[in-house]
Amino acid sequence: MHLTLDALAPGFADPVHDTQAVFRILLNALSRPGTIDTIETPLPAAEVATRPATDGTPRAGLAAFAALLALADYATPIWLAQPDAALAAALRFHADAPLAAAPRDAAFAYVHATATLPPLDAFANGSAESPEQSATVFVRVDSLTDGAPLTLSGPGIETTQTFAPTGLPARFWQERAALAPLFPCGIDFYFVCGAQIVGLPRTTRVEMN
Numbered sequence: 001m002h003l004t005l006d007a008l009a010p011g012f013a014d015p016v017h018d019t020q021a022v023f024r025i026l027l028n029a030l031s032r033p034g035t036i037d038t039i040e041t042p043l044p045a046a047e048v049a050t051r052p053a054t055d056g057t058p059r060a061g062l063a064a065f066a067a068l069l070a071l072a073d074y075a076t077p078i079w080l081a082q083p084d085a086a087l088a089a090a091l092r093f094h095a096d097a098p099l100a101a102a103p104r105d106a107a108f109a110y111v112h113a114t115a116t117l118p119p120l121d122a123f124a125n126g127s128a129e130s131p132e133q134s135a136t137v138f139v140r141v142d143s144l145t146d147g148a149p150l151t152l153s154g155p156g157i158e159t160t161q162t163f164a165p166t167g168l169p170a171r172f173w174q175e176r177a178a179l180a181p182l183f184p185c186g187i188d189f190y191f192v193c194g195a196q197i198v199g200l201p202r203t204t205r206v207e208m209n
Contacts, residue, residue, distance in 0.1 A: 009086060011069055011094035012041065022070035029199030030188060034152040034161035036144055039063045039195050060087055063192040064110055064138050071136070072097035072108060079106035079135075081116040109137045114167045120175040123187055131184040134202075138190045142167040144198055151207040152200075163198065163206075165191050173206060180205075 012018035018041045029037045043062050060068070068091055072078055077100035078091055087110075091097045100106035103122040111117045117139065126134035141147075147166035150173075153159070179186050179202070186202030200206075 008093055009065075009090040010043070011090065012043070012066075015094075018066075019070045022066045025197070026067055026070065026190070026199070029190065029197050030201045031156050031199075033154065033156050033200055033204040034163040034198060037197050037199075039066045039197060041066050043069075060084070060110060060112065061140060061192055062195040063190075063197040064112075064140060065090070067138060067190065067192070067197065068097075068108060068110060069095055074098070076107035077105055079103050079109040081109065081111040081118070082113060084112070103135070106135050109135055111137065111139045114139060114141065114169060114172075117169065117172065120172070120179060120187060125179060125182060125187055126185040128185065131186070134185060134187055136188045136190070138192055139168070141165045141191050141193055144191060144193050144196055149209050151209055152204050153207070154204045156201075157204070163200075165198070173208065176206070 025037050072095040074096040077098045079100040123135040143166040147164040149162050149164045152161040189200040191198045
């Protein structure tokens, strides 16, 4: 799909202020794993769509679109699990972010449909010398509260925290557990649903109830 400048999805109305506001929410989400935060920065084009976008509207919801706009730049390739010309064009135009051809090449990844989530070892998880050179993955889920409850513990959680997303494949938790022995390497996740977002850093332990 070819997008004209007029059809391009708008970015932040106040790029400096809005980027800082979203970045603070993203930091808070990772520092308090399992806690639901809401991104209130207005982005009228970032409406959740259940069908492929045909009008220049990105298929990502507000939280995912705002987060990628706030984090991405020319040095952070983004991998989209589902081709989305509108989202790709908006990220290139507003953030100067290149698209990654494969998950392994991405600094950030966005998975709009969990059925398209690749095996987690397909993403970069850093190295012993540079564990920070790993992917941060945003996954859209159907709900952050209606699934089977999980018990989270670890840094940022006083005792335990319950998290109950829906739509993730069962293998996700098995594959994530397999990455734990590689710490400090690993992958940080954000789960998004509309304007809501939950952080799950590599340091968080997850128990199935």
